[in-house]
Amino acid sequence: MKKKQRALGRPRKEQGAMATEEIILHTATGLFLEKGFQHVSMDDVAKKCNVTKATVYYYYKTKTDLFMDSMIKLMVRIRERSSAILSTDEPLKTQLFQFASAHLKATVDIDINTFMKEAKITLSQEQMEEMKKAEDALYNELESALTRSMERGEIRKCNPRLATLVFVNLLTVKNSMDESYQNSFDSVEDLAKELVDFYWNGLAGGN
Amino acid sequence: MKKKQRALGRPRKEQGAMATEEIILHTATGLFLEKGFQHVSMDDVAKKCNVTKATVYYYYKTKTDLFMDSMIKLMVRIRERSSAILSTDEPLKTQLFQFASAHLKATVDIDINTFMKEAKITLSQEQMEEMKKAEDALYNELESALTRSMERGEIRKCNPRLATLVFVNLLTVKNSMDESYQNSFDSVEDLAKELVDFYWNGLAGGN
Amino acid sequence: MKKKQRALGRPRKEQGAMATEEIILHTATGLFLEKGFQHVSMDDVAKKCNVTKATVYYYYKTKTDLFMDSMIKLMVRIRERSSAILSTDEPLKTQLFQFASAHLKATVDIDINTFMKEAKITLSQEQMEEMKKAEDALYNELESALTRSMERGEIRKCNPRLATLVFVNLLTVKNSMDESYQNSFDSVEDLAKELVDFYWNGLAGGN
Amino acid sequence: MKKKQRALGRPRKEQGAMATEEIILHTATGLFLEKGFQHVSMDDVAKKCNVTKATVYYYYKTKTDLFMDSMIKLMVRIRERSSAILSTDEPLKTQLFQFASAHLKATVDIDINTFMKEAKITLSQEQMEEMKKAEDALYNELESALTRSMERGEIRKCNPRLATLVFVNLLTVKNSMDESYQNSFDSVEDLAKELVDFYWNGLAGGN
DNA sequence: GATGAATGAGCGTTCATTCAT
DNA sequence: TATGAATGAACGCTCATTCAT
Numbered sequence: 001m002k003k004k005q006r007a008l009g010r011p012r013k014e015q016g017a018m019a020t021e022e023i024i025l026h027t028a029t030g031l032f033l034e035k036g037f038q039h040v041s042m043d044d045v046a047k048k049c050n051v052t053k054a055t056v057y058y059y060y061k062t063k064t065d066l067f068m069d070s071m072i073k074l075m076v077r078i079r080e081r082s083s084a085i086l087s088t089d090e091p092l093k094t095q096l097f098q099f100a101s102a103h104l105k106a107t108v109d110i111d112i113n114t115f116m117k118e119a120k121i122t123l124s125q126e127q128m129e130e131m132k133k134a135e136d137a138l139y140n141e142l143e144s145a146l147t148r149s150m151e152r153g154e155i156r157k158c159n160p161r162l163a164t165l166v167f168v169n170l171l172t173v174k175n176s177m178d179e180s181y182q183n184s185f186d187s188v189e190d191l192a193k194e195l196v197d198f199y200w201n202g203l204a205g206g207n
Numbered sequence: 208m209k210k211k212q213r214a215l216g217r218p219r220k221e222q223g224a225m226a227t228e229e230i231i232l233h234t235a236t237g238l239f240l241e242k243g244f245q246h247v248s249m250d251d252v253a254k255k256c257n258v259t260k261a262t263v264y265y266y267y268k269t270k271t272d273l274f275m276d277s278m279i280k281l282m283v284r285i286r287e288r289s290s291a292i293l294s295t296d297e298p299l300k301t302q303l304f305q306f307a308s309a310h311l312k313a314t315v316d317i318d319i320n321t322f323m324k325e326a327k328i329t330l331s332q333e334q335m336e337e338m339k340k341a342e343d344a345l346y347n348e349l350e351s352a353l354t355r356s357m358e359r360g361e362i363r364k365c366n367p368r369l370a371t372l373v374f375v376n377l378l379t380v381k382n383s384m385d386e387s388y389q390n391s392f393d394s395v396e397d398l399a400k401e402l403v404d405f406y407w408n409g410l411a412g413g414n
Numbered sequence: 415m416k417k418k419q420r421a422l423g424r425p426r427k428e429q430g431a432m433a434t435e436e437i438i439l440h441t442a443t444g445l446f447l448e449k450g451f452q453h454v455s456m457d458d459v460a461k462k463c464n465v466t467k468a469t470v471y472y473y474y475k476t477k478t479d480l481f482m483d484s485m486i487k488l489m490v491r492i493r494e495r496s497s498a499i500l501s502t503d504e505p506l507k508t509q510l511f512q513f514a515s516a517h518l519k520a521t522v523d524i525d526i527n528t529f530m531k532e533a534k535i536t537l538s539q540e541q542m543e544e545m546k547k548a549e550d551a552l553y554n555e556l557e558s559a560l561t562r563s564m565e566r567g568e569i570r571k572c573n574p575r576l577a578t579l580v581f582v583n584l585l586t587v588k589n590s591m592d593e594s595y596q597n598s599f600d601s602v603e604d605l606a607k608e609l610v611d612f613y614w615n616g617l618a619g620g621n
Numbered sequence: 622m623k624k625k626q627r628a629l630g631r632p633r634k635e636q637g638a639m640a641t642e643e644i645i646l647h648t649a650t651g652l653f654l655e656k657g658f659q660h661v662s663m664d665d666v667a668k669k670c671n672v673t674k675a676t677v678y679y680y681y682k683t684k685t686d687l688f689m690d691s692m693i694k695l696m697v698r699i700r701e702r703s704s705a706i707l708s709t710d711e712p713l714k715t716q717l718f719q720f721a722s723a724h725l726k727a728t729v730d731i732d733i734n735t736f737m738k739e740a741k742i743t744l745s746q747e748q749m750e751e752m753k754k755a756e757d758a759l760y761n762e763l764e765s766a767l768t769r770s771m772e773r774g775e776i777r778k779c780n781p782r783l784a785t786l787v788f789v790n791l792l793t794v795k796n797s798m799d800e801s802y803q804n805s806f807d808s809v810e811d812l813a814k815e816l817v818d819f820y821w822n823g824l825a826g827g828n
Numbered sequence: 829g830a831t832g833a834a835t836g837a838g839c840g841t842t843c844a845t846t847c848a849t
Numbered sequence: 850t851a852t853g854a855a856t857g858a859a860c861g862c863t864c865a866t867t868c869a870t
Contacts, residue, residue, distance in 0.1 A: 020829080038245040039328060041864060053865085054831050063865060132385060155410045159401065161388065165380045166405055173369075173376045178339065181368065194366065198373055202409025203362045227854080248839060259856050261842085266854095270840065434850080452659040455843060467844085468852050477844065535660055546799060569824045573815065575802065576794075580819055583794045587786045592753065595782065608780065612787055616823025617776045641833080662860060673835050674862085680833095684861065835867080842860080849852085 021059045023049050029070040037067055064122050068130065075134040078103075079141060086145045092154055093200060095145065096167070100192040103171050139164050170195055228266045230256050236277040244274055244325045271329050275337065282341040285310075289348050299356045300407055303374070306349070307399035310378050346371050377402050435473045437463050443484040451481055478536050482544065489548040492517075496555050506563045507614055510581070513556070514606040517585050553578050584609050642680045644670050650691040658688055658743075685743050689751065696755040699724075703762050713770045714821055717788070720763075721813035724792050760785050791816055 018026070027048045031040040042063055046053040060066035085098045123131065143164040149155050174182065174191065185191040225233070234255050238247040249270055253260040267273035292305045330338065350371040356362050381389065381398065392398040432440070441462045445454045456477055460467040474480035499512045537545065557578040564571050588596065588605065599605040639647070648669050652661040663684055667674040681687035706719045744752065764785040770776050795803065795812070806812040 035328075036325060038325070042866085043864075052831050054833095054867090055829080057866070058830065156408070158405070158410075162380075162401060162405070163410065165383050166377060166402075169376060169380045169383060170373065173372045176372050176376060194369060195373075198365070198369070198409070200409050200411050201363070202405070203365075203370065203407050249841085250839075260840085261856055261858095262854080264841070265856090268841095456845085457843075466852050468846090468854095469850080471845070472851065535656065570822070572819070572824075576815060576819070577824065579794045579797050580791065580816070583790060583797060584787060587783075587790045590786050590790060608783060609787075612779070612783070612823070614824050615777070616819070616825075617779075617784065617821050619777070619821075619823050619825065663862085664860075674860095675835055675837095675864090676833080678862065679835090682862095831870085833868090833870105835865105837864095839863080840861095843858095844856105846856080847854090849854105 020049075020051065020055065024051070024056055024059055024066070025069060025073065028066050029074055032067060032070050033074075042066075064124075064127065068123070068127055072130065072134045075138050079138045082138070082141050086141055092145065092149045093196065096199065097192055097196045099142075100171055100196050101189055104174060104188045104192055139168065142167065167199055170199055227256070227258060227262065231258070231263055231266055231273070232276060232280065235273050236281055239274060239277050240281075244329075249273075271331075271334065275330070275334055279337065279341045282345050285313075286345045286348060289345070293348055293352045299352065299361055300403065302352065303406065304399055304403045307378055307403050308396055311381060311395045311399055346375065349374065374406055377406055434463075434465065434469065438465070438470055438473055438480070439483055439487065442480050443488055446481060446484050447488075456480075478538075478541065482537070482541055486544065486548045489552050493552045493555060496552070500555055500559045506559065506568055507610065509559065510613065511606055511610045514585060514610050515603055518588060518602045518606050553582065556581065581613055584613055641670070641672060641676065645672070645677055645680055645687070646690060646694065649687050650695055653688060653691050654695075663687075685745075685748065689744070689748055693751065693755045696759050700759045700762060703759070707762055707766045713766065713775055714817065716766065717820065718813055718817045721792055721817050722810055725795060725809045725813055760789065763788065788820055791820055 024045060028040070028045045031044060031048065042053050042056055045066070046056050049056070056066070060069065081102060082099060085102065086095055088095065090098070139161075143160050146155070146160045146163050150157050150160060173195070182191075185194070231252060235247070235252045238251060238255065249260050249263050252273070253263045256263070263273070267276065288309055289306060292309065293302055295302065297305070350367050353362070353367045353370050353374075357364050357367065380402070389398075392401070438459060442454070442459045445458060445462065456467050456470055459480070460470045463470070470480070474483065495516060496513060499516065500509055502509065504512070553575075557574050560569070560574045560577050563569050564574060587609070596605075599608070645666060649661070649666045652665060652669065663674050663677050666687070667677045670677070677687070681690065702723055703720060706723065707716055709716065711719070760782075764781050767776070767781045767784050771778050771781060794816070803812075806815070
C-alpha cells in the first residue's frame with residue numbers, strides 16, 4: 001500500500017484533527033453499537049480508522065478494554081444529556097417526555113443491557129464494577145429526580161429505584177417492535193408521548 | 208467415553224431414555240439461554256451431551272438451525288404456559304400477576320430480544336419469518352386478553368399492542384438489576400407484585 | 415420418511431426393475447463423470463438412489479471401490495462400442511472418424527486421465543493394476559487396428575502404441591476449448607473430421 | 622518449532638532469503654502440481670513452509686486465491702520460456718521440438734486442464750476470466766508462430782487455433798503412458814522427437 | 829507513534845466409515 | 850437386504866494477540 005503523499009513542511013496541527021486514539025474510540029463505539037461486541041473484530045475497527053490492527057492494540061490493550069472504554073464514555077455522554085434535561089424547572093412529566101424523546105431519537109439506544117450481556121462473559125470482575133458504576137451514575141440522576149418529585153407530592157410514593165429501572169427499560173420496547181408496527185407511529189415524539197403516558201397512568205389510570 | 212449410568216430397576220424398555228435428539232435440543236436451549244448464541248459452540252453442546260460434534264450435526268444441519276429449533280420450541284412452551292394462565296376466570300390483574308410470577312420464576316427469561324439481536328445476523332429471511340411468527344403467537348395471547356378487558360371496561364382504552372409489549376418488557380427489568388438490588392425483594396412474587404402494580408397504576412395513579 | 419405404499423401380493427418381478435446394486439453403480443458412474451471423484455460424496459450417491467448411505471456401503475466396501483467399479487464397467491462399455499466400429503470392413507480413416515464422432519458425442523469423454531489422476535492418490539497398488547488393465551484393453555483394440563493397417567501398407571510404419579495414445583489424446587482437445595471456440599464448429603462430426611484430418615495428415619502433409 | 626538451519630557463510634543480509642510470501646507460493650505451486658487442488662490442504666502448504674496455517678492466510682485470503690496465484694504465475698513462466706523459443710530464427714519444426722523438449726522435461730506438465738477442471742468448481746466468474754486470459758496468452762504465442770509459418774508457406778494452411786490446441790494437448794500424452802512404456806524412450810528428447818514427428822507428418826504423411 | 833509479520837486456539841462444517849439391529 | 854445412529858479426522862477459515870522494528 002502506497003503512503004499517501006504528504007504536503008511538504010511541518011504540517012500545521014489541524015484543529016479538527018482528532019488524535020488517533022480518539023478516532024479509534026469513536027469509530028469503535030459506532031461499530032459496537034451497530035453490530036454488537038462479537039460481530040466487531042479488531043480488524044474492522046482498524047480498517048475503518050485507516051490504521052493497522054497493531055495500532056489499535058497500541059492504544060487499547062485488549063478488545064475488551066476498547067469495548068469498556070467505548071461504553072463507559074458513551075454512558076458518560078448520555079448521562080450529561082440526561083442531566084441537562086432533568087435539571088430544568090419543567091414539570092417532571094415534561095422532563096420524562098424530553099428524556100424519552102432524546103433517547104428514542106438516538107440511533108444509539110440505551111439498550112446497554114444487550115451489549116453488556118453479550119460482553120459480560122469476557123469482562124473481569126474489576127471491569128464489571130467499573131461498568132456498574134457508570135451505569136449507576138446514569139440511573140442515579142433519574143432516580144433523584146423521581147425521589148424529589150415524590151417528596152414534593154407530584155407523584156405517588158413508590159420504590160424510586162424500581163421506577164427508574166422501569167422507565168429506562170420502557171424505552172427499549174422499540175426494539176421489540178417490528179418495522180411495520182414501528183412505522184405506525186407518526187414520529188418519535190409520538191411514541192415517546194405514548195410511552196410516557198403509559199408510564200404515568202398505568203393500565204387502569206386516568207386520561 | 209463412559210456409558211451413561213442408568214438408575215437401577217425402573218426403566219424397562221425405553222422409559223425415561225430421552226432420545227439423543229431431544230437431549231441435544233434440551234441442552235442447547237439451556238446453553239443458549241445462559242451464554243447467548245455466540246458463546247455457545249457446537250462442541251460445547253456436544254460435550255455436554257456426551258456425544259461428538261458430528262452427532263449434533265447429524266440431527267441439526269447448522270448451528271443456526273439448532274438455535275432456531277431451540278428458541279421456537281421454547282417460545283411454544285412459554286406460550287402454552289401463558290395460555291393456561293390467561294384463559295382462567297380470574298380478574299385480569301390477577302392473571303397478570305400470575306403471568307409475571309411464572310416468567311420471573313423461570314431461569315429462562317423472555318428476554319428473547321437479546322438472543323434475537325445477537326443471532327439475527329445469521330438468520331435467513333425465511334428463518335426470521337418463522338421466528339417472528341413464534342414471537343407473535345406469544346404476544347397475541349396477551350394482547351387478546353388485554354383487548355377483551357378493555358371491551359369489558361375493566362381497564363382504560365388504550366393501544367393494546369403497545370400495552371402488551373410494555374408488559375412483556377417490564378418483566379425484563381430483572382436483568383437490569385444488580386444482584387444486591389434483586390435480593391432486596393423477599394421473593395419473586397414480591398417483585399412480580401410490584402411490577403404489576405406499577406403496570407396497573409402508573410407513576411401517578413392508584414391508591 | 416414414509417414407506418411408499420406397495421401393492422398387495424407378491425410383486426411381479428418387474429422387468430425393467432434394476433437391482434439396487436445396479437442402480438447405485440449406474441447413478442454413481444453418472445455423478446463421477448459429471449463432477450469428478452472428489453466432488454461426489456457417498457451421500458450424494460445414496461440420495462440420488464433413494465437409499466441410505468449404509469445401503470451403498472452394503473454393496474460397495476469403500477468409495478474407492480465404488481469408483482473403481484464404475485470406471486471399469488464404463489471402460490468395458492466404451493471398449494465394446496469401439497470394438498464394433500473397428501471390426502468393420504470400412505477403411506481405417508473412416509473407422510477413425512466414426513470412432514472420434516462416437517466419443518465426442520458422448521457427454522462422457524474418455525478423458526479418463528482426469529478422473530484417474532484425481533483418484534489415483536487413493537487407489538491401492540492392486541486397484542491401480544486393475545484399472546491399468548481395463549485401460550489397456552481399451553487401447554489395445556485400437557492399437558491392433560493401427561498395426562494391421564500398417565502391415566497392409568495403408569499408413570506409414572510408426573510406433574503403433576504411440577499412435578494409439580496420440581489418437582485417444584487428440585479426442586480430449588475438446589476440453590481445452592472454451593465454449594465460444596467449441597461452438598465455431600457446426601457439429602460434432604465437423605470437429606471429428608478436422609481432428610481425424612489432422613491426425614491423418616499432420617501439419618505438413620496432406621492435400 | 623525448529624528454526625530453519627541456514628547454510629553457514631554466504632548469506633550476508635537478505636541474500637537468498639526468500640520472503641515468506643514467495644516461499645509459500647513456490648511450495649504451493651509444487652504441491653498443487655503434484656497432488657491437485659483437492660488433495661492439498663492449507664495445512665499441508667503451511668507445514669511444508671514451516672509456518673502456521675494462519676500465516677498462509679495472512680498472505681492469501683483463501684485457498685482458491687493461493688491456487689489462482691500459483692497457476693497464473695506458473696503460466697506466465699511457461700509463456701516466457703515458450704516465447705524465448707518461438708522468437709528465434711530456427712525453422713518451425715526445430716522450434717516445436719525445443720518447445721516439446723522443454724515442456725516434457727519440466728516435472729511440471731502443462732496439463733493445466735486437469736487442475737482447472739478440478740478447481741473450476743470453486744472459482745468465481747472473475748477468477749475464471751483471469752485464468753482464461755493467462756491460458757490464452759500462453760496459447761497465443763504458439764498460434765502466432767503457426768500462423769506466420771502458414772503464411773510463409775512452410776506448412777499447409779489449416780485452422781491455426783486448432784493446430785495449437787492439438788500440439789499443446791499432444792504434450793500431455795506422457796501422462797497416459799504407464800511407467801514401463803515411458804521408459805521405452807531413451808530420453809525425453811527421444812519422446813519429444815517422436816511426438817513432433819507425428820504432429821508434423823500425421824499418420825499417412827512423409828518420412 | 830505505528831506497523832508488518834506471525835501465531836495459537838478455536839469454530840462451523842463435511843464426510844467416509846462402522847455397527848447394532 | 851437395508852438402515853439409523855454415531856463417530857474421528859480433517860478442512861477452510863477467523864481472530865485476538867504478540868513482537869521486533
